Amino acid sequence: MNNFDIVIVGGGHAGVEAAYISTQYTDLKVALVSLPHLPLASAPCNPSIGGVGKGQVVRELDALGGIMGKLADMAGIQYRTLNESKGEALQSTRVQIDKELYPEFALQILQKIKNLTLVQAKVQKISKIDDELFKIDVKNHLNYEESLFSKKLICTVGTFSQGILHCGATVSNGGRMNADFSPKLSELLPIVKFKNTRFKTGTPPRLQKNSIDFSKLEEQKSDDRTNNFHLLNHAHQRSLNQVSCYLTRTNSQTLKIIRDNKEKSPMYNGQISAIGARYCPSIEDKAYRYPEKNDHHVFLEPESLSGATIYPSGISTSLPSDIQDEFVKTIDGLEASIISKHGYAVEYDVVDTSQLKKTLEHKEVLGLFFAGQVNGTSGYEEAAAQGLIAGINAAQSLKCLPPLVLSRNDSFIGVMIEDLVSMDRDEPYRLFSARSENRLYIREDNAALRMYSYRKTLNLNHEIDQCLDEFYNNYQLLLGLVSESIFDQSGEGEKLLVKDAIKQDKSGSSVFLLEQYLLRNGLYFDYRIIKSVAIEVRYAGYQERLKKDYARVHRIEDKKLHFDKIMASDNVSFECKQRIKKFLPETFGQLKRLAGIRPASLAAIAGDIL
């Protein structure tokens, strides 16, 4: 009974996503092993899902049959549309979640899955019995030891591998505060060669809600018009009460305290040597790196409906707790605030993702997949997306079906995975929309359409599938309608097609225009279909034009490389050859995106393929 097709080690966003998708292959037997006393899919840092680029990922996940969008809607307590005024293609959704409910809902859903076994135990060691079988030695909370056996293994240990926590001079072991940790990667997986890279991340202190004076702070209300993430849900219906966030700012006093205590910061006194992300700077980073700037945004985000804590986004820190108490009180509205849990930093082992294939399977140890923060990414959404890709590909490979690889041209997930496997990174990876070359097309509104054919190739039958078909068909129907119907029947003179009316719209809201038209004509379509069609029609001409331009200027991007010729060339440096051998880029575009390829080598190779 301890034999499984797939065992997933780690019950965070990546692990849960991998479990949810792989069990949709109903004849596979899957086990999810997670540490005792730790909730599944918990959110140990910010209480929100989505954001610019990340919202797109959640919708891609949802359409591919993932669980994150569904959970975010079940636990959503505030919805916002980011970039609302900046252009319809850039709009992204962010949902504040109830951190207590989110893991509860995850557990409820996973418990109902018949072919999933939830195991609460600490994994001690993973070994290989033969080419086909992994042995996973675990110990439960009563110190009872046993072994699981599995054909595929997905490792999603997050920040737990040799996790070390820093709060001022206080150093302790753990994947997060008040939690156990996992053995270091080289002990956990002696079958894999690791490079011994460690990253660092941090989290701000949590504040007691009733100690904050919200009266003088700027309020940010939930937006009723923001679409839910999960396609099966009604576009705007919320399952929980909605709450507000508040905006406050640091000031010169706050920053003075932080600057005066520089030698007490583990990041700056040498206590932490691992590398953190520049895009996720702690308040110490901000203070020391930008000595002129004292005014930094702090968003006060409720962590749950019932709970009493607030997450102050923008002041992540690992300074000693007394300094945290002191500087927090200098901030507007927080004068009397009480910290319920102090901020801290965590250092952890990460995998060299250049050793992974685009399926996230290890290149040398076949059957072993890595996903989530252990791959050196940051963010719940990035982790979840990798969990889904690893889960699908583990299952596909068990069934001898072709792997699922998403293209960077039609998904943010594809962008992220290609970036991960083709870069040696020296800092955590976060998805920005700027990383995509195709922002006009990779949008939230068309995520279901972009993912449609990917999901169909899996040939699964889950609740999402029927819904996707319906979405796809209605989209085609409405698209056909706007291409043929006259916009204003009563108007005299030239008859304008609906799609041309949308294109010529100057108000900036083509969605509203189409909505009104359908209303006038007594036609009903789901709001998300209307949005998708309106935005597609509006951008279609631009996309066409840019595609042509792009093809003309960048013919070389898609040219195939002659591997042997490059290897034989004297004009390509040894170092560059090593990198090319390692990442095996297929096109010149991929080669260009590899870090560390010298301009001279690029020029030589370009000359060869032109």
Added chain:
Amino acid sequence: MQFDSIFQNDLIIAPITSLSNLSAVAIIRISGFFNPNDFNVLIKFSGPIEPRHQKLVHIVDPDSSLVIDQALLTYFPNPYSFTGEDVLELACHGNPLIVETVINLMQKFFSMRIASPGEFTLRAFKNNKLSLNQVEGLDAILHASSVPMLLQSQKSFSAKFNTSFEKLLGALKKHKMLIDILIDFSDDVSASIYSDFSQSLQECEAAISELYEKVSIPLNILVKPEIVLFGLPNAGKSTLFNNLLGHNRSLVSTIPGTTRDYVSENFSIEGTSFILIDTAGLRDSEDVLEQSGILLAQDKINAAFIRIFVINLSTYDDVLLSQLLTFNPQYIVFTHLDLISSQDLMNLKDKLHSKYKGFELFFSERNDHDFIRNFKLNILERHRTLFRDDPILVARQRSVIQKIRIKFSDYKFEFDHHRDLAILSEFFKMILLEAESLVGVLSVDEVLNEIFSNFCIGK
């Protein structure tokens, strides 16, 4: 050029001086990877070879043991050579027969081949000894037809010229950064980002117009400036033409309409080459502008760098001449002064000066050498001023700049009309793609770096 050869580092040999005229010295260059002592079957010398020092050698035919030539050898070990490879240069006597024999012998006894045109430069480019802009600068040096042009090419070759490109790169990078900040990090930055954005747009515009000014003078005016003479029949165009040339080229006669269509000649003023063009005069017809001669020459006149309107003062006709002013001459030269009394001439000059305000007027006496010299210097000065603003001479760079300018105006149009950042960011990407070949590739990480080092962003 065959691109197959890009990946080869075989030895190549070629004369790098012209063989068309007999000269005292001819230089043969060999490039590749070698030890200069390997050639001692053919190139005889005593003592060691010192890098970058000239050495007297004898070139001997190994079969006959006959000395072909005495030559000076210079050895440039890699990577400090023109191509970045090992380079040997032999300065032999300038007889093409010697050069040919030496090259044949070298090919016979060592595995080397004759370099294809431009191959040394290509290798220099491949080995990162020259940037693309420098290669193009080198080309311009070799083809310069005037001193200002030569100086301009030198600037381009020494890579000093890149400051305008750098300015452009800086402006584009900053703007791209601001676009990405507005899309990805708008929560983290204050509203002042919008004024940064419009300011940065102006900086891009300024950098692009600065470059555009450098390409707005047509290339033919810089490289082969034309001077065209036009006017009524018998105005004295051909006489002026011959005086400028310094010898009789145009058939001079007193019969109107002697010159048909136009004649042209190359001539130089203090080393700068010009093309002098004498257009057809006008035959006797009712309407001046319908004269076939001037219509044929119309395009020629409009495209010329210098337009000289020649007027015969003795047959001065106000109405007819006014029509020819539409050709917008810079100079008006009055001829046949000797047919007018000096008193009349004085009065006439006053009148003409007030009538032709804004034009440079010259009064040409027959065989007046001072006039011709001053006139030439005046033209030369006009040509030199063209180079004051560092015009860009390389055709590829010129066309890229034109394209960037067009793409930027598309971008501005979208900016003014839609303010949809999704579209703007895509249009801006097209500018960056065009600019890549001038300023290099701008990677995502570079832009992100720029963002993180200039703005405080993150939770």
